[in-house]
Amino acid sequence: xxxxxxxxxxxxxxxxxxxxxxxxxxxxxxxxxxxxxxxxxxxxxxxxxxxxxxxxxxxxxxxxxxxxxxxxxxxxxxxxxxxxxxxxxxxxxxxxxxxxxxxxxxxxxxxxxxxxxxxxxxxxxxxxxxxxxxxxxxxxxxxxxxxxxxxxxxxxxxxxxxxxxxxxxxxxxxxxxxxxxxxxx
Amino acid sequence: xxxxxxxxxxxxxxxxxxxxxxxxxxxxxxxxxxxxxxxxxxxxxxxxxxxxxxxxxxxxxxxxxxxxxxxxxxxxxxxxxxxxxxxxxxxxxxxxxxx
Numbered sequence: 134x135x136x137x138x139x140x141x142x143x144x145x146x147x148x149x150x151x152x153x154x155x156x157x158x159x160x161x162x163x164x165x166x167x168x169x170x171x172x173x174x175x176x177x178x179x180x181x182x183x184x185x186x187x188x189x190x191x192x193x194x195x196x197x198x199x200x201x202x203x204x205x206x207x208x209x210x211x212x213x214x215x216x217x218x219x220x221x222x223x224x225x226x227x228x229x230x231x232x233x234x235x236x237x238x239x240x241x242x243x244x245x246x247x248x249x250x251x252x253x254x255x256x257x258x259x260x261x262x263x264x265x266x267x268x269x270x271x272x273x274x275x276x277x278x279x280x281x282x283x284x285x286x287x288x289x290x291x292x293x294x295x296x297x298x299x300x301x302x303x304x305x306x307x308x309x310x311x312x313x314x315x316x317x318x
Numbered sequence: 319x320x321x322x323x324x325x326x327x328x329x330x331x332x333x334x335x336x337x338x339x340x341x342x343x344x345x346x347x348x349x350x351x352x353x354x355x356x357x358x359x360x361x362x363x364x365x366x367x368x369x370x371x372x373x374x375x376x377x378x379x380x381x382x383x384x385x386x387x388x389x390x391x392x393x394x395x396x397x398x399x400x401x402x403x404x405x406x407x408x409x410x411x412x413x414x415x416x417x
Binding site for chain 1: 349369
């Protein structure tokens with residue numbers, strides 16, 4: 134049963150990932166990423182990470198992907214040119230990716246960690262439940278937790294500054310951007 | 319399921335994401351490929367956490383998700399700003415910082 138669930142999730146995640154980089158329309162790529170994230174949430178459930186799986190579905194597949202869909206719809210389709218910017222790029226890039234995969238596989242399979250070939254340690258009841266995660270976040274990892282909230286605040290302010298409509302102040306806020314737009318015009 | 323299966327799957331997803339970053343031109347799709355890489359790292363973290371019976375890995379995964387959300391927000395803000403200023407949305411056209 135667990136094997137069936139794992140392979141179903143793995144096939145979903147791999148298919149979604151391949152569709153993200155293979156589809157030409159960015160909008161379809163975003164939808165493929167949603168499939169990928171849902172499959173990955175299923176795998177997280179198999180790994181007894183219930184809270185992370187729920188956060189993955191609610192925050193990632195829900196909120197972040199809506200943001201992507203809005204931006205893809207706002208910016209519109211982008212036709213990728215067929216010429217290679219670097220000669221042989223379309224052949225070299227998959228080769229580099231394959232080399233990376235082989236290297237990572239060697240690192241995993243040759244690590245000599247005995248426990249990797251097993252189910253793993255016996256986990257206590259309530260492993261990965263919201264209660265356990267909440268205790269860890271508010272006791273042992275309180276400072277990283279607060280740092281993450283500060284980071285989110287800075288990112289939200291930064292996005293408003295970057296994307297805000299402020300034509301008269303463009304030169305003052307972002308001199309690089311105005312230079313680039315003059316060059317494009 | 320053995321932990322090795324999860325780790326190999328994670329390596330495969332990471333390689334797909336890295337290949338996508340190298341091969342695609344649209345900044346939006348490059349951000350999506352970065353998401354793929356971050357999520358494969360999360361899968362590896364959770365697999366190790368399950369293997370060693372340690373819930374700290376799940377906190378790591380949550381923090382990775384927070385950082386990914388920040389990266390998405392700033393990246394999409396940059397894409398919207400580029401679109402408004404009529405800068406072409408093609409990473410090969412924008413070579414002003416190239417030495």
